[in-house]
Amino acid sequence: MKKRLIIGCGAMGGAILSGCLSHGVWEKESVFLKEHNEEASRDKAGRYGVNWSADGREAAEADTILLAVKPNIIPEAAKAVGAFAPKGTVISIAAAVTLEELASYFPAGTRIVRVMPNTPVSVGEGYSAIAGGPAAQAEDIEKAKAIFGTLGRTAVVNERQLDELGALSGAGPGYAFVIIDALADAGVNIGLPRAVAIEAAAQTLYGAAKMVLETGKHPAALRDQVTSPGGTTIAGIQMMERRGLRAALIDGVEACMAKSDAMAKK
Numbered sequence: 001m002k003k004r005l006i007i008g009c010g011a012m013g014g015a016i017l018s019g020c021l022s023h024g025v026w027e028k029e030s031v032f033l034k035e036h037n038e039e040a041s042r043d044k045a046g047r048y049g050v051n052w053s054a055d056g057r058e059a060a061e062a063d064t065i066l067l068a069v070k071p072n073i074i075p076e077a078a079k080a081v082g083a084f085a086p087k088g089t090v091i092s093i094a095a096a097v098t099l100e101e102l103a104s105y106f107p108a109g110t111r112i113v114r115v116m117p118n119t120p121v122s123v124g125e126g127y128s129a130i131a132g133g134p135a136a137q138a139e140d141i142e143k144a145k146a147i148f149g150t151l152g153r154t155a156v157v158n159e160r161q162l163d164e165l166g167a168l169s170g171a172g173p174g175y176a177f178v179i180i181d182a183l184a185d186a187g188v189n190i191g192l193p194r195a196v197a198i199e200a201a202a203q204t205l206y207g208a209a210k211m212v213l214e215t216g217k218h219p220a221a222l223r224d225q226v227t228s229p230g231g232t233t234i235a236g237i238q239m240m241e242r243r244g245l246r247a248a249l250i251d252g253v254e255a256c257m258a259k260s261d262a263m264a265k266k
């Protein structure tokens, strides 16, 4: 049986493991999980009904190795796994840890793939960007697509685009929560109860997003369909644009990208 090794099973690692188990991409018996110490590894493995790993030695024969620790833990965790010279696919989801840096922790020729998921993977509506390193083969990319495809949509991109998507879709849930909260405030301001306003704002963004994805139409074309001449919706949009809604979003994503680039240079 193919073995899978997960290094770090927190919010993201846990969501990926749950998705793969519930969609039959991985079988429980095939998975080995390693946390920062034996007690934590046993505990987490017990919760998911999978095996635990004492020192990551399963890496030598694992089909897939998932690095899901925080970026500052990557050097220690990747070197430890790299010592077992993995032949399978090494997938890292750590933000701002480049393919070049990852490769430095493994023997030459190790098949490394970087993935940038976002938190909606925890509810099966994630967006994950995938970029392969120099030694990655088509089958490594397919493996990453199969894993992250169980948790939402995927896109195969180059590494620069993966970092750019980090500033759009990676950080995007943070922006979206602020927008939903602001719309809910707007509803309360005109008289709605808070709970009704929050649900209405969230479901409206969710539904509009679904229309964009399912119709394939440009969002501006869909907007045109709901803005009748001299009507109420265009009056609302006019005021939001006047207050800089579009510019605020463009500048916000640019600021996130600049911060990410600055952090990567340190």
Ligand SMILES: NC(=O)c1ccc[n+]([C@@H]2O[C@H](COP(=O)([O-])OP(=O)(O)OC[C@H]3O[C@@H](n4cnc5c(N)ncnc54)[C@H](OP(=O)(O)O)[C@@H]3O)[C@@H](O)[C@H]2O)c1
Residues within 6 Å of the ligand: 007, 008, 009, 010, 011, 012, 013, 034, 035, 036, 037, 040, 068, 069, 070, 071, 073, 076, 077, 093, 094, 095, 116, 117, 118, 119, 170
């Ligand atoms: N959350 C996001 O939106 C998001 C999006 C894209 C990418 N990512 C990336 O996903 C990675 C994981 O993030 P997360 O939010 O899932 O973090 P998290 O919840 O803190 O999970 C990390 C896990 O690794 C464990 N750990 C710590 N040291 C370890 C070691 N030496 N060996 C093995 N396991 C160890 C932690 O245990 P303890 O808690 O006991 O220390 C924890 O269970 C990060 O690199 C992040 O950049 C996150």
